[in-house]
Amino acid sequence: MEDKTNKPCSILVVEDDEGLARLIAKSLKNTGFDVGVVHNGVQAVDRVVNNPVGLMLLDYKLPDMSAKQIVDTLKERKFEIPFIIMTGHGDERVAVEMMKAGARDYIVKQGEFFELLPSVIKWVFEELQSKMKLAQANRALEESEKKYRSFVDNALVGVYKANLKGDILYANKALTRIFGYKSPEEMMLDNIRQSPENEKNWKILIDKLQKSGEVKNLEVKVVTKTGQTINLILSGSLAGDVLTGMAIDITEKREFERQLLQSEKLKAMGVMAAGIAHDFNNVLAIIQGNAQLLQISGGDDNEELLNGLRTICRAVKDGTETVRRMSEFTRMEKGTSKFVSVNMLEIVKQAVDFARPKWKDLAHASGVTYDLDLEGLNSVPDVLGKPSELRDVITNMINNALDAMPEGGRISFRMWNEDNTVCTSISDNGNGMSKEVQMSIFDPFYSTKGVEGSGLGMSVAYGIIEKHGGKIDVESQVGKGTIFTIRLPIAVETIHAEKSPEPVNDISARASNYRVLVVDDVKEISDLLNMFLNRQGYNVDSVESGAEAIKMLEKESYDLLLCDLGMPEISGWDMIRATESLERKPKIGLITGWADKIESLKNEDMGVDFVVGKPIDFSILSGHIKEALIIE
CATH class of the missing domain: 3.40.50.2300 (Response regulator)
Structure with missing residues (x-):
C-alpha cells in the first residue's frame, strides 16, 4: 500500500x-x-x-x-x-x-x-x-547482499546450455552439484526430464521463452538424480534453438523462511493467547458460576440435570486448561509436576461423550450417520498425566476422523497393554492421507483443512503426548482411512488426582457477622459472586468499578474485599494500595482472569490473603474466605 x-x-x-x-x-x-x-x-x-x-x-x-x-x-x-x-x-x-x-x-x-x-x-x-530507520537499514542490507552475491555468482550459480528437447549441452560444476551428478559429463548424458515434475517445469520454461525470448526468476521445484525435491530459481534466454541460462538452488533459503514463518506464527499465537485469556476466562467464569449455583440450589431430585451441570463444569475446567496450554505451547514450556494417575479407558469414554454433539446430534440433523465401535476398548493399567490434556488429544482425533468422513462412516477404538505401555488406537474409514501429508501432519500450522484449519490440533496433540513420555504414530492410505496410535508408559506409582473441593457447607449463621465488598467490572460475574455469598449468609455489597469501591470503603467498614485484578481506570493493584490508608483494613482476596499470573501472585508478598483464578470454583473460594476470616 x-x-x-x-x-x-x-x-x-x-x-x-x-x-x-x-x-x-x-x-x-x-x-x-x-x-x-x-x-x-x-x-x-x-x-x-x-x-x-x-x-x-x-x-x-x-x-x-x-x-x-x-x-x-x-x-x-x-x-x-x-x-x-x-x-x-x-x-x-x-x-x-x-x-x-x-x-x-x-x-x-x-x-x-x-x-x-x-x-x-x-x-x-x-x-x-x-x-x-529500520526499513531504511533493511533496504541498505538488501543492497549490500546484492553486491555480495555478485562476487560469488560464479561459484554458487549453476550455468547451462540446452536445446528445446531438454538435452543438456553444457553444465558447470555448480549445476552438476545442484542436480546430484558426479561430473558435468554424467549430467549431459542423462535425461533430466524423466521425472513428471521436471517434464512439467521444462515445458513451462520453454513456453515462456518462446513467448518473450527470456525468463527471469522463475521459481520451480525439480527432482534431482537422487530423487530429492529442491527449489530452483531459473533465468535464461533463447537464441534460435539453444537455451542459455542460470539456476540458483534456494532450497535452504525456503526452508529457513518456513522455519522463520513458523517462529513468527508462534510469537503471534503467544500474543493472541495472552490477549484472549482474560476475556475467555471471564466468559468461562459466568458459565461455571451459574452451573454451580444451579447445582447448589437444584437439590438431588433431578439426576439428569445434575449430570448435565457436572458435564458443563468439567468442560469449563477443560476450557481453562486449553487457554493455559496454549500459552505453554507458544512459550514452548514443558512440565510434569502436576501429573496424576489416569485411567485411559475413562478418558476415551469421556472424549466420546464430549464429541457427541458432532458425531450424533449435528450429524443426524444433517442426515449423516457415524458408527462408533467401542468393542475394542479393554481395561488397562493407569498412566501418569493430565486428564484434561489427554482428553483433549482423544477428542481432537475423534473430530479429525469425523472431518475425514463428511458423508458418514465408522470410527473404531482399541486399547491394549504392550511392553509396559498402554496403547490406544483410533481408526476411521475416511479419505486417508498421502505419504507427504503423513510426514507433515504433526508440524505446527500444517493443516489439510484449508482456511478452516489452524494447523495446531495435531502439533499440540504431538507435544502433549511427548510431554507425557509417550509416542503418537499414524498409518494411512489414500481412500482407505487412517489409524492413529498413542502409546503411553504405565504409571510405576499411583498419584491420586486432587480431591474435588468439599461441598459448600451452610455457614450462614456465622457468615452473617461479616461484611464483604465485591468488585468486578463484568456485571455478570459481580452478580454471581453477590448471589453466592448472599446464599452463604454474608452481608454483601457489589460494585462494578474501582472508583465506586473506594468510595464504599471510605464510608463503610468491611471484613473482606473481593476484587478483580484487571479493571479499567482503577485496577486491583490500585485497590490494594487504597486499603493501606483505611483505619480498619479488610482482608483481601484477588480474582484474576490472567491464568499465567496466578502462581506468581501467590508467591508475592503484596498484603493479599488469597488469589483465585477465573473461572471461579465456589467451593475453593468459600474455603479461602473461611480461612481468611477464620470462620470455623
Whole structure:
C-alpha cells in the first residue's frame, strides 16, 4: 500500500467539541507540533486525502462517523495514517477494538489528559521514526547482499546450455552439484526430464521463452538424480534453438523462511493467547458460576440435570486448561509436576461423550450417520498425566476422523497393554492421507483443512503426548482411512488426582457477622459472586468499578474485599494500595482472569490473603474466605 504520510511531525486533531479541540491544538502547538483541527469524519477524510499528515488524534465517537469508519474509509483510498484514539470513558472493549484496527495508542480524556498527551504523541512519533530507520537499514542490507552475491555468482550459480528437447549441452560444476551428478559429463548424458515434475517445469520454461525470448526468476521445484525435491530459481534466454541460462538452488533459503514463518506464527499465537485469556476466562467464569449455583440450589431430585451441570463444569475446567496450554505451547514450556494417575479407558469414554454433539446430534440433523465401535476398548493399567490434556488429544482425533468422513462412516477404538505401555488406537474409514501429508501432519500450522484449519490440533496433540513420555504414530492410505496410535508408559506409582473441593457447607449463621465488598467490572460475574455469598449468609455489597469501591470503603467498614485484578481506570493493584490508608483494613482476596499470573501472585508478598483464578470454583473460594476470616 502506498505510503502518503509526507509530514512526519504534523498532527490532525479530529474532535467534535470545538472548545476541547482548540485546547488540544494549543497544547500540542506549544510543544512544537504542526497541528490542524477538524470536527467531523467527512472533514477528516477530506483533509487527509488532500493534505496527508503524520498522525491523527481521533475522537472515538463523532457526529457523522466513528473513528473506525474514518480509518476504514482512508484505507479504502490507500491512505495508511497512524492514529491515536481519544475517548471520554476508559472502555477495555473499545481499546481492544481500536488496537486491532491499528491504533498506536489509546488515551482517556480525563484526569491528566493534557499532561499525558504530548508525551504519548512524542512516543508514537519516535516509534514511527524507529520503524522508518529500520526499513531504511533493511533496504541498505538488501543492497549490500546484492553486491555480495555478485562476487560469488560464479561459484554458487549453476550455468547451462540446452536445446528445446531438454538435452543438456553444457553444465558447470555448480549445476552438476545442484542436480546430484558426479561430473558435468554424467549430467549431459542423462535425461533430466524423466521425472513428471521436471517434464512439467521444462515445458513451462520453454513456453515462456518462446513467448518473450527470456525468463527471469522463475521459481520451480525439480527432482534431482537422487530423487530429492529442491527449489530452483531459473533465468535464461533463447537464441534460435539453444537455451542459455542460470539456476540458483534456494532450497535452504525456503526452508529457513518456513522455519522463520513458523517462529513468527508462534510469537503471534503467544500474543493472541495472552490477549484472549482474560476475556475467555471471564466468559468461562459466568458459565461455571451459574452451573454451580444451579447445582447448589437444584437439590438431588433431578439426576439428569445434575449430570448435565457436572458435564458443563468439567468442560469449563477443560476450557481453562486449553487457554493455559496454549500459552505453554507458544512459550514452548514443558512440565510434569502436576501429573496424576489416569485411567485411559475413562478418558476415551469421556472424549466420546464430549464429541457427541458432532458425531450424533449435528450429524443426524444433517442426515449423516457415524458408527462408533467401542468393542475394542479393554481395561488397562493407569498412566501418569493430565486428564484434561489427554482428553483433549482423544477428542481432537475423534473430530479429525469425523472431518475425514463428511458423508458418514465408522470410527473404531482399541486399547491394549504392550511392553509396559498402554496403547490406544483410533481408526476411521475416511479419505486417508498421502505419504507427504503423513510426514507433515504433526508440524505446527500444517493443516489439510484449508482456511478452516489452524494447523495446531495435531502439533499440540504431538507435544502433549511427548510431554507425557509417550509416542503418537499414524498409518494411512489414500481412500482407505487412517489409524492413529498413542502409546503411553504405565504409571510405576499411583498419584491420586486432587480431591474435588468439599461441598459448600451452610455457614450462614456465622457468615452473617461479616461484611464483604465485591468488585468486578463484568456485571455478570459481580452478580454471581453477590448471589453466592448472599446464599452463604454474608452481608454483601457489589460494585462494578474501582472508583465506586473506594468510595464504599471510605464510608463503610468491611471484613473482606473481593476484587478483580484487571479493571479499567482503577485496577486491583490500585485497590490494594487504597486499603493501606483505611483505619480498619479488610482482608483481601484477588480474582484474576490472567491464568499465567496466578502462581506468581501467590508467591508475592503484596498484603493479599488469597488469589483465585477465573473461572471461579465456589467451593475453593468459600474455603479461602473461611480461612481468611477464620470462620470455623
